[in-house]
Amino acid sequence: MGIFSTLVAASAVADVVIAQRVIPVGFSKPTARLPALHRRGGTYSQELNNNLTGGGYYAQVTVGTPPQTVDLIVDTGSSDVWILDSNANLCHSKTMQSRYGYCLSTYDSSNSSTYSVVSQDAFSIRYVDGSGAEGDYIKDNFSIGGADIKALQMGLAENSTINSGLLGIGFAANVAAETPYPNIMDLFQNQDLIAIQAYSLYLDDLYAATGTILFGGLDTEKFIGELKTVDIQPDRYGNYSSFTVTLSSLTTTADNGTVANYTTRSAVPVILDSGTTLTYVPSSIANRIFRAFGAVDDTSGTGLVFISCDYLDDNKNLTFDFQFGGKDGPVIRVPVDEMVLNNVQEYVELGLDVPSMPFDNVCSFGLQPNSDYYLLGDTFLRSAYVVYDLTNKQIGLAQANLNSTKSNILEITQESGIPDASGVASQVTAEQTATGLPGTGNSNGGQSATTTGSSSTPSGQSSGNAGARAVSAPSWEALAVTAITGLFGLMGVGLVVL
The missing domain is CATH 2.40.70.10 (Acid Proteases)
Structure with missing residues (x-):
């Protein structure tokens, strides 16, 4: 395994109101x-x-x-x-x-x-x-x-x-x-x-060196449109022990209007878990996605699902759309290239024997099947802005405003709980310069990103120079406008076995 080095210095969150x-x-x-x-x-x-x-x-x-x-x-x-x-x-x-x-x-x-x-x-x-x-x-x-x-x-x-x-x-x-x-x-x-x-919690995108967690508050500059809440679900004993919410639907959408629906008959309880690398969904959903994307499930062998690296160069703005809490609940769109990890070559250098694949350029898939528990890990969370309210047993969700360099911090109070807050109108306009592939070298994971500005584009549209990870908010957010992170085995350490 690799050796950890000194952490990369990261910029401080600006304009924190000390009185809050x-x-x-x-x-x-x-x-x-x-x-x-x-x-x-x-x-x-x-x-x-x-x-x-x-x-x-x-x-x-x-x-x-x-x-x-x-x-x-x-x-x-x-x-x-x-x-x-x-x-x-x-x-x-x-x-x-x-x-x-x-x-x-x-x-x-x-x-x-x-x-x-x-x-x-x-x-x-x-x-x-x-x-x-x-x-x-x-x-x-x-x-x-x-x-x-x-x-x-x-x-x-x-x-x-x-x-x-x-x-x-x-x-x-x-x-x-x-x-x-x-x-x-x-x-x-x-x-x-x-x-x-x-x-x-704001993880930012796959290439970002830093993210932020705000204890006691939220930052309206870090999400797009309306922040919607869903209830945290109790466990089978009626206790609140994990951040479990109901996943109502999982679809894929392309900019040409093509939609594929992988929804099951009933809502799926999923845990929002920053300590888990990948996203784990029911096998019935995962297998249909694998067939649609030509992915190869080798979790019983290497522990990985393999997929063509061609999806890193997706030109259809293809997204995985996760909806929570029913048909009026929040929708988080995850770009396909956030779900594809270019790390297989590193595994090979460590001795991994990759089975024969139907494609030449081999990556790993950030979504896997499971039959025991369903976790939405970092491959999902990087696209979401998530507010965890343990007191009121609620989760707030909105599309993350990736590469945001601004802050507008609001305190979460006893009286209000998660406030009715709206973020920016649309994805920040950013231009990214990739100097390598994920996980291939330098202390920034082989990537550098340069933000050239934070101007807004019309809600629901993507900017021409916004970069591959500039995902517009779902359409239900269009009218909500106002002017901050498994590392092992299962690729996550978040869910405790007692």
Whole structure:
């Protein structure tokens, strides 16, 4: 596996209104690491680092006194924050590192005056791909996006098959501990850092080095048209433990008007999970899509679905259209080239034996079948602007305004919940210059992007120089105009197996 390098420096979110309780947290992109090849009152903003090929998005935080810098995978599909111990087995075993990668960053409890043990050997977590970590539950001070959280309970992993800790930001009911405890989202609110337990996620497109998560707020410059809400669905026991919403339909649309419908008879419960690289849908849907696109399902062998790289040069503006919550619900359009990953050659260099294919230029497909759970991971989320409201059990969805360089941040308050907000009229006008293919080299994932402006085009139309990822909003957004991130096995670590 590849070695993580220093995270790419990323620009800060501009024009944050300090009076609001909104925490901007950025994430950015380390060098690529391929997933394993087997099944498996203010606003605070954090920038997120995009691991382009592996699909991980990383937030840089600090832990302890004095603060120690740690990089964590942002995971909406789990609820524990956990960090790697400086003496973790993975960090000192060359054999393990050859399989799972070098430790990205670690924490040394002996160097923190505010460290305390909550429960020895009580932390144990496994993810759907079989990866996991175990150790103690501890408490220490934790800082993210300028917000200082006192005495956060975290897992301290002494044994791990994951080379980075995780920032689990789901419901507290889903923590790995036998007895639930106040997790990071609880403490954000309990310590009066944000008004309610809510945040918004903006990953930006496949080529973007950075994205942003806003704790306690949303940014109207980062989405197109109307922000529509859908209800989070409880689990079979009536508890809210994951960000499950109903997928009403899945279609493909081309600019020539051709539409193919892959909808099942009933709505499909899907989990919105930033800790998962790919998108997993029912086999009945996936198989029909594979036939339509000439894709080859080899998940039982290599763990991949193969597809022609010709779709990266799509000239029909072909999109996968996901609709949620019924016929009047939000629609997110995902360009086909966001679903096609040019990473197979890297797998080959690592020893992958690609079976014979009916096409010469082989890529992997960012959509796979599953019979146990349905996850919309990063190949979907990059096209969406998502607001997670844990307090009111709602999700807000809108088309992402890709490559946006502006900000207009609104606080999410106890009274309003997710506000009736509208974003920009249409996709930002941007010109991208690709200097390589996804996952093929430099610390930016082999890509560079240059934004030449942010002027608007008429709603529902694409601009001539908007680039391949300039996707206009669905037609139902046309009148809503007003003038911020599985890395392993199953290619995702988000869904916890308890």
